[in-house]
Amino acid sequence: MANKRDYYEVLGVSKNASADEIKAAYKQITLKWHPYKHVNDSEEEKKKAEEIFKEASEAYSVLSDPDKKAKYDRFGHAGIDGQGAPDFSNINFEDIFGSGFGGFGGGLNDFLNNMFGGGFGRRSGGQPQERVFRGRDIRTRVKLSLEEIARGVEKDVSIERSEPCPDCGGRGAKNASDVQTCSHCKGSGQEQRIASSIFGQTITYTTCSHCGGTGKEIKNPCRTCGGTGVVRKRVSVKVNIPAGVENGMQLTVPEAGHSGQWNGPKGDLLVLIEELPHPYFVRQGKDLFYTHTLSVTDAMLGTEITVPGLDSSYKVKVEPGTQSGSIVRLKGRGMPGLKNYSGSGNGDLYVKFLVWIPRKLSRNEREVLEGMRNNESFRPAPNRDDRDLFEKMKENF
Ligand SMILES: [Zn+2]
Ligand SMILES: [Zn+2]
Structure with a gap:
């Protein structure tokens, strides 16, 4: 993470740029540097476009999220590090380019995430990958007294989350043989289409019409979970809070969020620290x-x-x-x-x-004080700084 560029600098906007200005700056960069626009260029150009677009997307994903932006403004990169790979789910391209914009299609987030995972271009060749359902993150907050923050504390946090269905083991059906991979999309949940748009030829991904995007065909869905493989449950999670945290910081408890459908990976639990006011500190x-x-x-x-x-x-x-x-x-x-x-x-x-x-x-007290009113020791000492200031002022007249 060393030498990471400032996000405002990446987008070429000032620190007090409005949300609209940030959006406009990102739009300009996207129009110029989106890798879809450089598919026919040299490897070197492609690499350059990818780097620029990647950097800008990361900056925008933070600066367009009020919560993350506030943290970044306060703590810099340190404020948002440790929250895993950048999350692009908050980038809404329809919002940026207006409705009717079909350039990137539904595969954009996968596209970006693949890019960050180093697998850029993996989709174009080989077999489609079976769709994996990662559980969502859960956000919660804990209120802490200064005493608790000074010592560090373990807190029990009560949350409601998705857990693997106990009746079908998270499969979605009692028998494993009742769950099959969708033959239409080979489990990826998406159909690929080649289309022309303002960026030239683009590949769009749409939801598989056969399986509704799940990538699965489930014959006798489990009655407990309705075939989703998950049920809601209220649980208590122990969160270890280190000494010295500050108001507004966020701690991540890995894999304590929602379970993914059909035994997909678990999301994280994100705990926002709220410091209670202290009676005298x-x-x-x-x-x-x-x-x-x-x-x-x-x-x-x-x-x-x-x-x-x-x-x-x-x-x-x-x-x-x-x-x-x-x-x-x-x-x-x-x-x-x-x-x-x-x-x-x-x-x-x-x-x-x-x-x-x-x-x-x-x-009595008044009399004693009156007697001391003109005592030398009761006269305030002249303030040296002020005296110097007056001397300087006199020089100017
Ligand atoms: Zn399908
Ligand atoms: Zn079930």
Whole structure:
């Protein structure tokens, strides 16, 4: 993943480009570089077109998905890595080129996925491949307290998902002999057509009319699952959440999503992290911020306070003459770093002091204070920075 180009740069748009501008940029690249347009070119040209189109499609698949875009904007490539191969299912070519556009047909996603799997062009020769039904991914979210995030936690997440039918073993029929490969499409679920379009000659794939795209012929469908091979079930999945995760991050639990029909591969469970607000800490990355209000006498005379931590509390010395707004740093008392992401070291805990001025005074207190009103030590010290600033301003007159 090293040296991956910035997605905005790939599409040639600015970081604050609108969804329409992103779409228009991708359309331009597609019109020029779609490999279907370069089928009759030299190997070198074909390779170049494939590379450019591939890169642009990956960029568009992220930037056109608000969820992924937000993550990419925040964390860069690190925010969306580890989610497996790019997913192009959200690229809607009808939406980009307008309805009535028939250039790429239904095989486009397979086409792109083949391309990323390194099997570009595999379809054109040899036997059609039997269709495999991968189960869909499931998205869910977990709410975590800062304490849980600081320690790392194992959470039970309840989801409803497709599981292989227990009555037919996921086959779709009681007897294995009742399930046969569609003779019409040889199990691929698709019919191939050669057609002419704005890109020249193109190959389109349409759903097999014989089997409805399943690639199968099932004689006595299982009554429990209706022949689909899957049933819905509510299950509890244990999700290991490492210490140091942040709000908006997504964890992948491989193969904990829906089971594929007819024993197809399982999808993943995607868990979005939601951080609950903390009663007194504000988190910024690995650092924590805490505000403590001192009485005016404690600020003047000094004292010792207790700062609550996430797993133990800390004693902090307040120096005599502590100013309102001053900050002390407790090194290493912040959040743990997330491994391989923000570094493994801990962040810091910042304690900010505010001084509370009493609103009501007894006559006695008032008298004492009146007596001190003109004391030298009660006069605020001039702010050096401001004085320098005034000197500079004077020079300009
Ligand atoms: Zn068929
Ligand atoms: Zn069944």
